[in-house]
Amino acid sequence: MVRQDRNTSPLLIEHENLDDKIYTRLKRMIAERELEPGQRILQEKLARDMGVSRTPLVNALKRLAQERLVEWVSRRGIYVKRFSLGEMAQVFEVREGLETVAARLAAAKIDPHEVDELLRMFRGFSGKLTPALIRRYIERDRHFHWRLVELAGNPHLTAAMESVHMMIAAYQLGLPRTPAETIPEHCAILEALRKRDPDASEAAMRVHIRRSVERLWSRARTEESNR
Numbered sequence: 001m002v003r004q005d006r007n008t009s010p011l012l013i014e015h016e017n018l019d020d021k022i023y024t025r026l027k028r029m030i031a032e033r034e035l036e037p038g039q040r041i042l043q044e045k046l047a048r049d050m051g052v053s054r055t056p057l058v059n060a061l062k063r064l065a066q067e068r069l070v071e072w073v074s075r076r077g078i079y080v081k082r083f084s085l086g087e088m089a090q091v092f093e094v095r096e097g098l099e100t101v102a103a104r105l106a107a108a109k110i111d112p113h114e115v116d117e118l119l120r121m122f123r124g125f126s127g128k129l130t131p132a133l134i135r136r137y138i139e140r141d142r143h144f145h146w147r148l149v150e151l152a153g154n155p156h157l158t159a160a161m162e163s164v165h166m167m168i169a170a171y172q173l174g175l176p177r178t179p180a181e182t183i184p185e186h187c188a189i190l191e192a193l194r195k196r197d198p199d200a201s202e203a204a205m206r207v208h209i210r211r212s213v214e215r216l217w218s219r220a221r222t223e224e225s226n227r
Helices: 019-030 043-050 054-066 085-106 111-122 130-152 155-173 179-194 198-225
Strands: 070-073 077-080
Touching: 019 054, 019 155, 043 198, 054 198, 070 130, 085 155, 085 179, 111 130, 111 155, 111 179, 111 198, 130 179, 155 179
Parallel strands: none
Antiparallel strands: 070 077
C-alpha cells in the first residue's frame, strides 16, 4: 500500500492567517458540494487532510455555524446545514428585500453595453432543458444577480448579500422556476435598468423574486402536507 505524503495533500494549507484560510477553504468546499448538505464533518480526518490541528479548524467551523452553514447536533457531531424548503423560502424573502435595493442603486450606474451583455447571457435556453443547460442557467442567473449587487456599490449591502448568495449557492437544488418563467422577468429588470429608472428597476426585481418566494412556499406546504 502506497502511503500518501502529507505534504502532497490537495487540502494542505500554509500556517499563515490559519483560521481565515481554513474558513475560506471550507466555504468553498460547501459551495462546490465537496461537503454536501446533511454530511457529517469528520473533524480529525479534515484536520489531517488540511495538515492543521483541530483548534483552528474548530474556530473556522464556529464561524460557519454563526452563518448557518454548519450546525452542531447534540451527541452526534457537526453537519453541513441542510435547509428545508420553508427555510429556503425565508432566505429568498431576505433576498427580495436586499436585491430590490441593489436594483435601485444599480440603475444609476449600469452601462447600456453591460445591459446588452447580460441580456445575451440568457439566450439559448428555449426548448428542452438538459441537466447541463440547467447548470449553465443557474450559473448565469447567479452572475446576473451578483453583478447588480456589485454595481450597487454599497459595501454593507454586498456583505449582507454574500451570506444570502452563499446559502442559495450551497443549497439550491435545481431551479425554483423554469427559464421560460424567469428569463422574461430578467429582461424586464434589464430594460428598466437600461432606462436608468430606479423605481421600475426595483419593482421589476421585486416581482421576479416574490414569484420565486411564493413558489417555494407552495412547494414547502405541499411537502409538509404529504408527510
